[in-house]
Amino acid sequence: MARPVPTLADSVRLTEDAVLILDRRHFPFRREWVRCADVDAVARAISDMVTQSSGPYFAALYGMVLAARAAAGLAPELARAELDRAGAVLVASRSTNNHLGKAVRAVLGAVDAAPGTDLVTAATAGAEAGAAVYHARSRSLGEHTAKLLPPGARVLTHCWADSYLIETVNAVRALGNEISFYCTETRPYLQGARLTAETLAEMGVDTTLITDGMGAAVLSAGDVDALVTAADRVTMDGHVVNKVGTLGLAVAAHAFGVPFLAQVQAPDPAAPTAADVPIEHRPGAEVLHTLGVRTASDRVRGHYPAFDVTPPRFVGTVVTDRGPFAPGSLADYHREGSS
Template identity: 55%
Template sequence: MSTRTRRPALADSVRLSGGGVEILDRRVYPFERRWVHCATSEDVAVAIEQMVTQSSGPLFATTAGMTLAAREARNEPPGRAAERLRASGRRLVATRPTNNHIRDAVQAILAATVDGPLPEASGDELVEAVTAAGAEHDAAYWARSAALGRHAAALLDDGAKVLTHCWADAYLIATVEAAQEAGKRLEFVCTETRPYLQGARLTAATLVEMGYRPTVITDGMVAAAMADGLADVALTAADRVTMDGHVVNKVGTLGVALAARAFDLPFYALVQAPDPLAPVIGDVVIEHRDGDEVLHVLGTRSAAEGTTGYYPAFDATPPGLVTRIVTERGAFRPEHVSQHFVEESS
């Protein structure tokens, strides 16, 4: 197990500069270290839609994209500048409707600027304020992820074999860092995660970077891997958690939870907080992407001509299949996850 403290490459995958935003292309990582240049906020929105970045990446892309939007509105009068910023925010929120990271980032930036103390800001004042609000949101996200990681690591026994699904990004990095600080030895099994293979490329590559030698399995091997004793616990991120404890995450997560229940293994889901705007699962929009995406693997068609694809990008795991939902404030039974906010206000 590595004791290195430098964060892995994917923890720094969005870079804001004077000339725009550079986003590390997760569609080809780790085989290529290719950066996609975004000169405008619209370029950022398109990059998010096209899966250049995923998981936590769209949050950081959004805060940077809002800075570009402020720059684009620099020469507008105050009222018009504010509306342009709000319009750019709406465009970014519409890119990926299931995960609430983008929505929350846009709301935080607007609340700190034109919808809050600076309704008449324009020009350099607006750019400076939006840039600062974005940086503050990014830093807070990492701090909350670190807190979440400490709570998650506390649930993992020394020597535990951890099965992951898809790419949990900052949550996984923080959990691994906390486990290392506690001196815990862990092993990892990663589902490859169709159709973009984020588990095989992003999760596994990051774990290797952090000093591990993970085992990669196909999505259909989860139950067999558990039956063969390759996993002691299932650990996934959540793109959103409802106030009644439903876990919405990358499609296939429900299958992992079902297999874990069949083999009496704990299933833990990681999210900074449940979404107060989603009391029940019907309040969450499940994104459906072009079915053609599942007919290809890394740009090469894998299904016969004449076939069609079906691609709900996320699924919902009901509370009864979830052992604990881990937030920045602790580990909650799913039926009690709303207590996260009770703890917050106490």
């Protein structure tokens, strides 16, 4: 029997006049779509957390198509300048994850490779190719991860939703195995509770939710075989940049002898070290609220670094679309070809 496709696998859609983005701030309680009629609206949706995880990548791809449609009547040099402006706006909308830049380059590369071709046609082809590559690399990454997990693996994860997650579960099942998860709730947006856990539940995976403060206790009790997370970026010297809270879990996993597998399609050659990765700081007011309800008095202020950096000594394996690598061997990835 075919299993249902999780909702988040198709949460960004290009239409004839807009980009539709499923509002993850309210999922799964409400399934609402935000309509973005131009690239600036797409960038705002990304910045405002309407879409998260791999969603911004697809939003950026399709946002560039909207920019191409808007620039189609301009002279070629002016149209290209408008695409550059659109790309800069999208990349700036969330600075830590480098997938936005990859999405922009996928569309610009297709446009530049086809001079004289209709601008919208070229941009759309670039977006479609960029989406296909992302899905293929996610499948490969999931297959490599599945081979590293024992049958019946009990996995602890943190803020890990859609493509990598779905493909890892699919790959585990293709090997004839099953998997279970402990999901942290992932404050302050509760991505783990609302997105990760819900996606796993939709796939029929045995899923247990824990609060963010319970990770070390679960690891110390021997209830977990592996800590597995996605990574927003991995530097060439093996630092893993991911949703804040990953560092604490990685340190605890190291202390209790639980391997940490960090998933990324490719280490970033533009980030030799952690100092080369901008860490997004979001408004502290977001920490003071949960699902729109204030959880502290107005005498308290919040602090919200949205990502943290896990040093390579706490990372067991970086799993890429080309297979697993030790954190100190990531240069080997790029010796095999370009990313």
